[in-house]
Amino acid sequence: PDTPLKQEQAADPLSSWNEGATKKAIIDFVEKTTTEGSTDFVEVKNRIATFDNDGNLWSEQPLYFQLIFAMDRIKGMAEGHPEWKNEEPYKSILEGNVEKALAGGTKSILALVMASHAGMTTDEFNQEVNDWLATAKHPKTGKPFNEMIYQPMVELLDYLRANDYKTFIVSGGGVDFMRAWVEEAYGIPPHQVIGSSNKVKYEVSEDGTPTLIKQAELNFIDDKEGKPVGIHQYIGMRPVFASGNSDGDYQMLEYTMAGNGPRFGLLLHHTDSIREFAYDRESHIGQLNKGLDDAEKMGWTVIDMKKDWKKVYHFEK
Amino acid sequence: PDTPLKQEQAADPLSSWNEGATKKAIIDFVEKTTTEGSTDFVEVKNRIATFDNDGNLWSEQPLYFQLIFAMDRIKGMAEGHPEWKNEEPYKSILEGNVEKALAGGTKSILALVMASHAGMTTDEFNQEVNDWLATAKHPKTGKPFNEMIYQPMVELLDYLRANDYKTFIVSGGGVDFMRAWVEEAYGIPPHQVIGSSNKVKYEVSEDGTPTLIKQAELNFIDDKEGKPVGIHQYIGMRPVFASGNSDGDYQMLEYTMAGNGPRFGLLLHHTDSIREFAYDRESHIGQLNKGLDDAEKMGWTVIDMKKDWKKVYHFEK
Ligand SMILES: [Ca+2]
Ligand SMILES: [Ca+2]
Structure with missing residues (x-):
């Protein structure tokens, strides 16, 4: 029917x-x-x-939305990583300079993804993504990603x-x-x-x-x-x-x-x-x-x- | 309904x-x-x-049926691999001595699988498996696997x-x-x-x-x-x-x-x-x-x- x-x-x-x-x-x-x-x-x-x-x-x-998520994670994790203040690409992210952070191309992107997507359980990661989606907004439209x-x-x-x-x-x-x-x-x-x-x-x-x-x-x-x-x-x-x-x-x-x-x-x-x-x-x-x-x-x-x-x-x- | x-x-x-x-x-x-x-x-x-x-x-x-398939493939491929007559575990398989062929444990099994499951397209492999199932028989029951x-x-x-x-x-x-x-x-x-x-x-x-x-x-x-x-x-x-x-x-x-x-x-x-x-x-x-x-x-x-x-x-x- x-x-x-x-x-x-x-x-x-x-x-x-x-x-x-x-x-x-x-x-x-x-x-x-x-x-x-x-x-x-x-x-x-x-x-x-x-x-x-x-x-x-x-x-x-x-920017790929997952990369925006990764950079937001880096900012959220910075307190536990004082060394990031002097280490690229983290340093530039924490200073809000996205262009400089990504200047290293694939190598920089991989570093960001590894730092922000590893060292937790799969359940914890899933929760992190959902928490981010609930609050983060697209820079042009202001809508959730x-x-x-x-x-x-x-x-x-x-x-x-x-x-x-x-x-x-x-x-x-x-x-x-x-x-x-x-x-x-x-x-x-x-x-x-x-x-x-x-x-x-x-x-x-x-x-x-x-x-x-x-x-x-x-x-x-x-x-x-x-x-x-x-x-x-x-x-x-x-x-x-x-x-x-x-x-x-x-x-x-x-x-x-x-x-x-x-x-x-x-x-x-x-x-x-x-x-x-x-x-x-x-x-x-x-x-x-x-x-x-x-x-x-x-x-x-x-x-x-x-x-x-x-x-x-x-x-x- | x-x-x-x-x-x-x-x-x-x-x-x-x-x-x-x-x-x-x-x-x-x-x-x-x-x-x-x-x-x-x-x-x-x-x-x-x-x-x-x-x-x-x-x-x-x-024996795992896939291993029987691998050994049947080795026999079928032997003509193109004269070196197998002197090389274990192939030698023992060609001589029909399964026990000796597998005496090397995981190492022997991996060698058999690599030799019999690689170097062809995925479509060709699929065909090989189907051809084998159409003819091979289980040693105890005589039924197709x-x-x-x-x-x-x-x-x-x-x-x-x-x-x-x-x-x-x-x-x-x-x-x-x-x-x-x-x-x-x-x-x-x-x-x-x-x-x-x-x-x-x-x-x-x-x-x-x-x-x-x-x-x-x-x-x-x-x-x-x-x-x-x-x-x-x-x-x-x-x-x-x-x-x-x-x-x-x-x-x-x-x-x-x-x-x-x-x-x-x-x-x-x-x-x-x-x-x-x-x-x-x-x-x-x-x-x-x-x-x-x-x-x-x-x-x-x-x-x-x-x-x-x-x-x-x-x-x-
Ligand atoms: Ca695409
Ligand atoms: Ca099992």
Whole structure:
């Protein structure tokens, strides 16, 4: 029986998308892969859809939100680390100089993540993320970070699931950071979230209580060629549908499209400087260069955010 | 609406289990955790159940089946490796001396697995496993290995899923080896299978075809304290229900039981030398020693295979 929600979705499952080639391409693909008898029919068990997160399901400007969380943690932990007053990148963070703190590139970022994401139990970390989300605000919109999610993408996730697709996140972001909030935001359960991770260690205290302690040691980087690797190790199947927004998603889309039968590759191009942020080939965050060059040749559909989205965030008027 | 299957399950969801304390403990637990209003009610999203595989969902005697597969692969690959005639453990395998081949313990087993499970694409490996299952026979029963699965455990998996539990495999066995056949055997999809793994590498050939190549390098060992670690990295939630058969499952059960609210730990004790195999404290395969000592103290339920199971395999009369 059709619930009211189902009827509404049947009316327009993607109501925050403007009519046009992009919306039509998505709907045509979902319909042809889920219509029995269609030559492009895909069995339910093979309906795997993977989504990048930063800049694809939520914003990533002016800085990856996880990095803002890491810097806020560093400030909160500073009292226990007097040595940070004289040590980069901590020193610059404590002085409020973000640009200088990140001048060391990947090395600085790794140092921040290791210092702020390790040495606690997984339960404690989860709590830290939730506490932060409850109070921290985005510098441009003043909204909590977990409201900076793209309404059209939330609708796309719902639409795919209503058509028996399983939706997964495949992100370069930290898996423990994402799992704290993505189920509520996107309806994606923790075991369908793949991300970068540090090692964790199993320890049993003297009173017999077992805990998992987050270690300051990399376990897996889920970016670029790491994305198809992560998809294999965690999902064990090639996706039918893959969605991303930067050159870090190139290999995920390439791998997805190379499977037999119908496949869909989707790239989000950030073209809207008013409602969101406009950036692509030259951006330090979410750079999209090779992907834009090759999208047509590779058969990927490109979302023009400014043109294709009626609404970016749910809180817009 | 009740389907005929649902009606039958409602009549006796665990029809291959004998009446008794074990069966009753399982049913009581599932009922109390799924009855709204019960103080032990568990929300659907938290109903995570994890199962060891070897010796828990299928047999593991006289040798882990994956090891038999590895040795069959070594024989099949021998023509391309003339050096194996003079090199252990390959030499002994080619001479049919399994005991001698495995005399080197973990080191020999790792060598066999690396030689037989690497240097091919993930798709090719999957095909190899399926080809092997289609022809290889268990030395005692003469049945294909994927029929050596425990009918009472298949019913338990079905029963848990009928009550909105998500069922996962958490096994020391190779994840790619299991994913080739477990969905058909147990109804568990590839992304709910956690196991040991080698690294894989993403490569794009000159004609643009991307592949994932299995490497001869360990990625993760999903055994003992590796099980709670694997559960965290892949599932991201603590199970409510955990089931295993050896001391390799000790930490998984310990971690599971330490969560708040109702938890169920299940240990399968191999007591049936006629219908299956009888082994525990002294066995080189599936050793169960500390687990037997501590089960009562830890609140784990122990299955006595001989007494608790009406039937072991589906093909029994
Ligand atoms: Ca991104
Ligand atoms: Ca086992």
